[in-house]
Amino acid sequence: MAMHERQRRKICVLLVDRANYGRLKPVLRAIQDHESLALQVLVAGTMPLERFGRAMDIVQKDGFPIDGQVLMELEGSVPISMAKSVGFGVIEFSNEFQRLDPDVVLLIGDRYEALAATVAAAFLNKCIAHVQGGEVSGSIDESTRHAISKFAHYHFPSTRRAADYLVRMGEHPQTILAIGCPSGDIALEMRRSSPPVDFLHSVGSGAHIDLAHPFLLVVFHPTTTEFGDETRQIDELLAALEAVAKPTVLLWPNIDAGADHISKRIRVFRDRHAPSWLRLLTNLSPENFLHVLAAATCAIGNSSSFVRDASFFGTPVVLVGDRQEGRERGDHVIPVAANRAAIVAGIRAQLARGHYPPSTLYGDGHAAQRIADALATLEPYVQKRLGYVGDGGGGR
Amino acid sequence: MAMHERQRRKICVLLVDRANYGRLKPVLRAIQDHESLALQVLVAGTMPLERFGRAMDIVQKDGFPIDGQVLMELEGSVPISMAKSVGFGVIEFSNEFQRLDPDVVLLIGDRYEALAATVAAAFLNKCIAHVQGGEVSGSIDESTRHAISKFAHYHFPSTRRAADYLVRMGEHPQTILAIGCPSGDIALEMRRSSPPVDFLHSVGSGAHIDLAHPFLLVVFHPTTTEFGDETRQIDELLAALEAVAKPTVLLWPNIDAGADHISKRIRVFRDRHAPSWLRLLTNLSPENFLHVLAAATCAIGNSSSFVRDASFFGTPVVLVGDRQEGRERGDHVIPVAANRAAIVAGIRAQLARGHYPPSTLYGDGHAAQRIADALATLEPYVQKRLGYVGDGGGGR
Amino acid sequence: MAMHERQRRKICVLLVDRANYGRLKPVLRAIQDHESLALQVLVAGTMPLERFGRAMDIVQKDGFPIDGQVLMELEGSVPISMAKSVGFGVIEFSNEFQRLDPDVVLLIGDRYEALAATVAAAFLNKCIAHVQGGEVSGSIDESTRHAISKFAHYHFPSTRRAADYLVRMGEHPQTILAIGCPSGDIALEMRRSSPPVDFLHSVGSGAHIDLAHPFLLVVFHPTTTEFGDETRQIDELLAALEAVAKPTVLLWPNIDAGADHISKRIRVFRDRHAPSWLRLLTNLSPENFLHVLAAATCAIGNSSSFVRDASFFGTPVVLVGDRQEGRERGDHVIPVAANRAAIVAGIRAQLARGHYPPSTLYGDGHAAQRIADALATLEPYVQKRLGYVGDGGGGR
């Protein structure tokens, strides 16, 4: 490590799944390129897991060395295994943050892995910066996100409403340093470039899907606060897809409680019906995922990406169930109940409608540089204090 | 378990230290006496630990059977051992909440053990009720308290300001069900009763202290966000006490990061100076602690009890350092820096001033019954959602 | 719990995978039927896991209530995740043994889950009885098995050689209470009954396999002490199977470090070659597994079942690699290196040879009752002491 290297501010960026990386990749690049910042990459969650496609390999191939990896996922796919994974994560992240000793921990979103990292960092007196605070959704993600905000020292929310909400929650306005989701940066870049070579035939299994022809994209995760209902929900969705029977790319679910039930129903459906229109994928690089999302005739399911990232491309979305309830969204989204008739009707409406105009609700394409600059200039601190005190509300 | 027993609503109350029990004892009694509630008592933190006086034995002697105990404290007394204790606690509380299967988890305050229980309960889709949310302080307790609020489904804040802050933070007003700290119930009861028999000679070690004569009460915990400075702070405090040299009851610190440093300095001070004015105590029953607090000529240190409970009695307090910074407080408190001259000056000023009139800032003495009634009538639910959505703030 | 129930000796039987249950089922039955024993069933490892087929459901359907379940498997399938799963298991088993408070813990074999349970039980001063001690193999199982023996208070080895080895290792001869593997009990029973209805079409995916016609059975687990080589090994095996191209039933591997690499290669092989001769299975009931093993024309791989259980039926076995190196075996086994030419040659030799005569090397079919009777009459104790002391070896 050269002399000047030691004087750079160490930013430890946490990546816990492909979606995290998809959003933070421009930020990683901007940090790496910043003369006063030193990048530390910490992977956790499904990133290092073979059976989820080891997305950490993509990170390394993209030129970001991995400084630490945390295995924290307890098998089980039930609420108690998810709860214990949080606990296990706190323990393991404590080790990594102590070892890496960053000046700032940067994390994104509302997953339980991010909560575990937040708690570990906070109790180690580390300064925490959080991307995507202040939003609203369903699932345990809702409470998790706001709890992370209450530990975070600086905030990079994605929308003006989210920034406003953070201030109302008692975060000091001067700790909100940039607005806009960095995934918009990739989307903007992509809209300028030509479409990619067709690659879907080389990943996953099942039907051949041609990106140049109409196809559906499906991602469906469990809503953990409705644990036990996910089997019914995925069955309704699969029945709807079978009724529509268009070429379909389906990604396996994430690792939340209930995911193994969803996977099992998908496997059973595949083995029983051998659908000629279905391709199953484990993982895609961030760019390829966005390419598929941009190219899809319609996206169906409950991924937050369908609310956020699809808005950059105007991809029509059928948003199934309550997982994204309350999240700010554009006109491209038709929300429906997790009910086969409603889903079919939603898909047919969107197919009839076609693509929407792009939106900048979630970012203008320049968030990453703003975030990196803020990381270079912010003042790390430890002791938070609720923003209301001293505002005439009665504190002294 | 008789038939009607099974239909009672199960309230699992968490106790993690003597102070928790001191505040919740009236609530335990009110739940136990309520015809539609069934009490489950879960002890954790220092409650089951021999070297902290096993306060759980007092709970049992008081007639509250223990339904579960969680050993979660990792030795070390440094930030990383505290962080890992949180993680370990999440794992262990998950087991206990799954096994006890309560309808509502009731917890109090802002300790890391309460955070661990909150995370476990939330990820198990349990309904959480929280006492003492909405307050402000220093140390990691500040962020911890608000994070707990963001997971809690119902709130029993201690003051009107705290209730107001919770609503501003996005908690729905209809989830704030009672106001007032239940420790005020014991205090009110005590003010009506005659003083207790002198008992201090039978606990702890060191000088004989007579409750009927003037004495100082000292409690000093680490401020975890200032980890590393606690040795200096306790040395300043001990030097101040030595300068004053009045009969003094000193309680050993809690288990937060830095506590072993404080204990070590106290031990060294005792071994070197053999002070004739000092008595050291490990633990007291809730009533006895309040008796000592009420009888003290002056209380010195940074326990939240000196801000809250001392207000019921008007005991003069010298509040040392930043651990309680921002907490709502009455006139009985003189805040000073952790500096021997300032502490000595504070003590002398309070000794000159004498007792203050009692205050109801933290409760009117009837909180426990209100809390029990609320627990019996509230509607348990799982999915939270930030209170701003739909209030014209732009959500849809 | 009736009065007499409380006086029964509580035997807590640990089951960590389908194979465990396959061997201990007759013991569970004999304990359940024994008038002075009360059965406690504790499941762990892959037994409660959806993605491994939740074999605990079979246990319950068979009439054995589950008294506790332990989620202990950390995702990763690498040595460090396996190591941490042991640690996590020790923590979780401690809770369960404390709660269930058995008089004797009964466990089998050499898996890391059994080691975790052994350590937990030993440090809780529980009396431990161990089935299948004294054997020899490769993989970490070898050391694990002997370490379990050094904590176990009573032993039920499967063979005379194993019993002899235990005594040589310093176990007191009077603690070796029964000889014979209880899986032989089921095998004996099965040899007397008529063959089962064909059931393979209803489980798993891939080619239709008819139990009444010649077919191969393949099970291949990682050898953890050769971690990193398992990808090469499974590729060699798959190439050999492709060269032979006979109807084949292949079971997915266990959960040891390296298993995800093996699974991945199998998935890739299936997706690329779409072999018309291959059926993939996740799980089978104990009886159905033994039926398939008995009916197979040849069994290929490295399951200990191919050495032990296949001997009861005389099923020809091609034993691949070093995982079972040193284990006592009958004439039905041809050991080969993990090399495609050697495997093909082995299979061809066994196909030419046909079935072998049954053997009683691993049991005479009456082990379960002997074990249950021993459990009822043994004297539980805590403090072990190496058997050599006082035998003239110099101890005093």
Add this chain to the structure above:
Amino acid sequence: MAMHERQRRKICVLLVDRANYGRLKPVLRAIQDHESLALQVLVAGTMPLERFGRAMDIVQKDGFPIDGQVLMELEGSVPISMAKSVGFGVIEFSNEFQRLDPDVVLLIGDRYEALAATVAAAFLNKCIAHVQGGEVSGSIDESTRHAISKFAHYHFPSTRRAADYLVRMGEHPQTILAIGCPSGDIALEMRRSSPPVDFLHSVGSGAHIDLAHPFLLVVFHPTTTEFGDETRQIDELLAALEAVAKPTVLLWPNIDAGADHISKRIRVFRDRHAPSWLRLLTNLSPENFLHVLAAATCAIGNSSSFVRDASFFGTPVVLVGDRQEGRERGDHVIPVAANRAAIVAGIRAQLARGHYPPSTLYGDGHAAQRIADALATLEPYVQKRLGYVGDGGGGR
């Protein structure tokens, strides 16, 4: 790290308490001085704990940099907290061994912390060398020690009997590389040097003890397999000491289950009786401990050091209870039951008898160099196999 440094064989030495360090210090020095070895020091157990005197500070002051520290002790001092500490240790040691990536892990003795490290190292396919295998004792240490031996790849036993026992247990004779306890090296060195300056007045609290005048040395740890009886045992011992009432140095107990009960009784005894003859110590450097042991008129208690290290000096020992039952011992030891009359009688007999001649039963003073040389020349390997196979015992 210079070029040649990278080619040195990395030996990771584990230290879990003062006694470990006391024995391994000459080995650390010999490894550090060896041209083909690179020393890694990993501290765990009580070594990093403030309330046990942070013996790791002594290690560093002695010139051995600390490469890693593991906080693994769960508070509680009961069997389940000890059991969970093992589990927690396995998890934490896994991280450290993965990070430090040693060629050989060197550990000593029979403590649960060493077991945790052994399991972690074994499942990570690390080569393990073990000092002090093959001995016999009481407490859980007995089973723990032999289980460690079954995972260890190389052995450095302390006595010929221990070496013989290891071979009988199935360890290959060629893996037993050196005989003799390295604590003998320090003892030999000390016997040659002049006595140290009196230092006891500067550590601990209580009576002044003069090393030049007759005094007793007392160390009493819990016997975990007799958990619950330790309160009675220490009360008997304290009553015996009071009856004798000679100047006495008493060290606080270790961290095993039951230790907090022992500490509590000692504290109560001190507070009630204020004995003028008693000095209490937390910790001593290895040399100072041996100086005190060598100078003591009689050593009383159940430390293994009284059997092993006292033999080098001929210090008379009254060995109380069963904790060392079965351990090879010299004539200097009088074993007695944990009974005040028996203890008093033992002390009086030893006081009448005086010092014994030194013994080389546990080492000739040159063990450390032999161990370092063996570490430099041994062949690391992973896969163990029981030594009986192929010896005509029936294996094939």
